[in-house]
Amino acid sequence: MDRYFRWFGLPGSVVLTSLMSALALVLALCDSTPVRWLCFAAMALSSVGDVFLAHLTKLNTRFRSCFLIGTVFFMAAHIFYCLCYNMKLQAVGGSLWNPGTAIAGIIGISAAIGLLLLGLKSGRTQKLPLIFVYLAVILLNCTVVLSYAWAQRTQFSAVCAAVGMISFLLSDLIIGLSLAGGIHRFDRLTWWLYPIGQILLILSA
Numbered sequence: 339m340d341r342y343f344r345w346f347g348l349p350g351s352v353v354l355t356s357l358m359s360a361l362a363l364v365l366a367l368c369d370s371t372p373v374r375w376l377c378f379a380a381m382a383l384s385s386v387g388d389v390f391l392a393h394l395t396k397l398n399t400r401f402r403s404c405f406l407i408g409t410v411f412f413m414a415a416h417i418f419y420c421l422c423y424n425m426k427l428q429a430v431g432g433s434l435w436n437p438g439t440a441i442a443g444i445i446g447i448s449a450a451i452g453l454l455l456l457g458l459k460s461g462r463t464q465k466l467p468l469i470f471v472y473l474a475v476i477l478l479n480c481t482v483v484l485s486y487a488w489a490q491r492t493q494f495s496a497v498c499a500a501v502g503m504i505s506f507l508l509s510d511l512i513i514g515l516s517l518a519g520g521i522h523r524f525d526r527l528t529w530w531l532y533p534i535g536q537i538l539l540i541l542s543a
Contacts, residue, residue, distance in 0.1 A: 354533055355388040362540045373425050377543035380418035381536060387411030409472055416479040422543055423479075423486045423499065432489025434482065438500075442484045446477040449511055456519035465517050473514070480507055483539070495542045502538025505531045 343350035343357070362381040366374040390408035427434065450473060457466045483503040490496035509532035515521040 438484035438488030506535030
């Protein structure tokens with residue numbers, strides 16, 4: 339998808355993530371609630387992370403660890419999404435401990451085992467600690483969003499939030515496959531799953 343947004347000489351990922359942040363900002367300005375502003379903060383942090391991960395020459399020259407910096411910004415984004423949807427969960431009187439939590443746990447355990455085995459098999463163990471720290475953060479977010487979605491499962495917006503979270507998670511797992519196992523055949527799906535996931539999370543907030 340990013341190839342359709344290569345405007346003004348910028349990488350498509352940078353333009354697309356900027357547009358998603360603009361969408362989150364417009365929604366926050368039109369409906370100025372703490373939930374909306376937390377959602378905007380999450381998307382804005384994601385956009386900064388995307389810029390650091392976009393392999394821009396000037397940034398790569400100035401910062402030696404663009405990948406690490408981008409990853410940290412994304413972890414912060416997940417924390418803000420977690421706060422956002424936890425606020426929504428509390429507003430509807432839902433419990434964090436429900437089948438949505440179990441689903442997130444199953445996904446997390448499966449992903450952790452799979453990435454560990456893949457990393458050990460390929461010998462790409464250097465980034466496994468960072469992968470697991472990031473995985474823990476995104477699964478915390480996944481737990482809260484899926485718990486909220488389960489509590490409000492009759493609401494279309496809650497279903498969209500769950501789909502968005504799973505889509506976001508899958509995009510990150512594809513990156514994990516490339517880092518831990520050198521598997522790149524699914525890379526082009528990342529910039530389809532990622533924006534779809536973010537947009538659904540923004541609209542469902």
